[in-house]
Amino acid sequence: MKRIGILTGGGDCPGLNNAVKWVVNTALDTDLEGKRGQSFECFGINDGWHGIVEVDPSNERSVQEHIRPLFKSTVRTWDRYGGTMLGTSRTNPFNPENDQSEKVISNMRALGFDVVIAIGGEDTLGVAAKLKAKGMNMIGIPKTIDLDLPGTEYCLGFESAVSIITEEVDRLRTTAGSHERVFVIETMGRHAGWLALEGGKATGAFIILIPEYEVNANYVCDLIKKGDDSGLRYEIIIVAEGCKICGGEECFQGKETDDFGHKLLGGVGERLAKIIKQKTGHDTRHVVLSHLQRGGPPSAYDRRMGRAFGIAAVDLIAREEFGKMVSYKDGRITYVDLETALGKLHTVDVDKEYDKEILNGPRELI
Structure with missing residues (x-):
C-alpha cells in the first residue's frame, strides 16, 4: 500500500x-x-x-x-x-x-x-x-x-479566468457605450500576457497591452484618437498588470514581498487611465479585475x-x-x-502572436 x-x-x-x-x-x-x-x-x-x-x-x-x-x-x-x-x-x-x-x-x-x-x-x-x-x-x-x-x-485555471474576463468586459461594455467612455481594464499577468491577450481577443477589445511588449502611452493615445476619427463611441483597453509604460517601470502596490520574493503588482491600469484622460480629454475609467479572475466554479x-x-x-x-x-x-x-x-517562462511571442501596430491580436493567421 x-x-x-x-x-x-x-x-x-x-x-x-x-x-x-x-x-x-x-x-x-x-x-x-x-x-x-x-x-x-x-x-x-x-x-x-x-x-x-x-x-x-x-x-x-x-x-x-x-x-x-x-x-x-x-x-x-x-x-x-x-x-x-x-x-x-x-x-x-x-x-x-x-x-x-x-x-x-x-x-x-x-x-x-x-x-x-x-x-x-x-x-x-x-x-x-x-x-x-x-x-x-x-x-x-x-x-x-x-x-x-x-x-x-x-x-x-486559465480558460476559467479568460471566461471571467469575457463576462466582466461584456458588462463594462454597456456602460462604456452608454457614457462614451474609455475603459482601461487591468488583468493579472506578471510576466506573460496570455490572459490579457486571449481575454482581449474574446471580447473584441480595442487595444491589448501585454508585458512582453513595452509601449509608449502616447502611442496608445494616438490609437484612441484614430478610433474616435473612425466613429467609435467608446474604447475598451485591456492591460496586463505586469505591463511597463511611461519609462519602463512596473507598478507595485507596495514594497512588501512574498516568500518567493515577488512584489504585489497593481496600478498600471489606473496610471494609464489618467494619462489617457489628460492627453485625449476622454472620460476614462479603470477597473482592476484582480481576484475575480480566480473565483467561481x-x-x-x-x-x-x-x-x-x-x-x-x-x-x-x-x-x-x-x-x-x-x-x-x-x-x-x-x-x-x-x-x-x-526553465524560461512560457510567454507571448510578439513576432507571431501580437500585432505591434494596432496593439492587439494578429490580423493575419495563415
Whole structure:
C-alpha cells in the first residue's frame, strides 16, 4: 500500500479541486488496483507547503490539523467548486532567510508518504523540483491562470479566468457605450500576457497591452484618437498588470514581498487611465479585475483538464516515473521533467502572436 500526499500551492483558481478529485478516484479505483497490482492511500495536505512545514508527525492533533485522509466519498462533489478545498499558501520551504526544506523532507518521511503530488505554478513546482533533487518522490500538475509555465501548453485555471474576463468586459461594455467612455481594464499577468491577450481577443477589445511588449502611452493615445476619427463611441483597453509604460517601470502596490520574493503588482491600469484622460480629454475609467479572475466554479474545459491531469498523475506514480510534471502538448496529455518548471517562462511571442501596430491580436493567421 503506497501513500500519496496531495497539496495545492500558490494562488487559487478553478480546476484545482477537479485535479484532486481525479487523483483520488483513479488511485482508489479497485478495478485499476487489480490491473496495476498495487494499491494506494490518499492524503490531503492542508494549505500547501505550509501544511507539511507546520505538521508535527509525532502529535496526533497536529496531524489531524494539517493532514487528512481522502476517499472517493470525500471528494465526490469537489469538482463543482472553485478555489481549493485543501487550502493553499505561498510558503517557500527553501526561503534562504528561513530554509525549512530538511523539515519538509523529515515530515514527509515520518508521515510515510511514498510520493507527493504538488499542484501549482512556477513557485510551487519549483519547490517540488528542489525536493526531487534531494531524493524525494514528487509529481507536478501545472496550475496558473497566467499560463506561463514552461513545458506545457495548458495550465489549470486559465480558460476559467479568460471566461471571467469575457463576462466582466461584456458588462463594462454597456456602460462604456452608454457614457462614451474609455475603459482601461487591468488583468493579472506578471510576466506573460496570455490572459490579457486571449481575454482581449474574446471580447473584441480595442487595444491589448501585454508585458512582453513595452509601449509608449502616447502611442496608445494616438490609437484612441484614430478610433474616435473612425466613429467609435467608446474604447475598451485591456492591460496586463505586469505591463511597463511611461519609462519602463512596473507598478507595485507596495514594497512588501512574498516568500518567493515577488512584489504585489497593481496600478498600471489606473496610471494609464489618467494619462489617457489628460492627453485625449476622454472620460476614462479603470477597473482592476484582480481576484475575480480566480473565483467561481471551473469552466467545462478546466473540469476536463483537471480530470485528465489528475488521472495522468496517478498513471506516472503507478509506473514509478517520479520527478515528472504532467503536461499538455500537441493536443495530448504527456509529461516532462519537473526541472522544466524552473526553465524560461512560457510567454507571448510578439513576432507571431501580437500585432505591434494596432496593439492587439494578429490580423493575419495563415
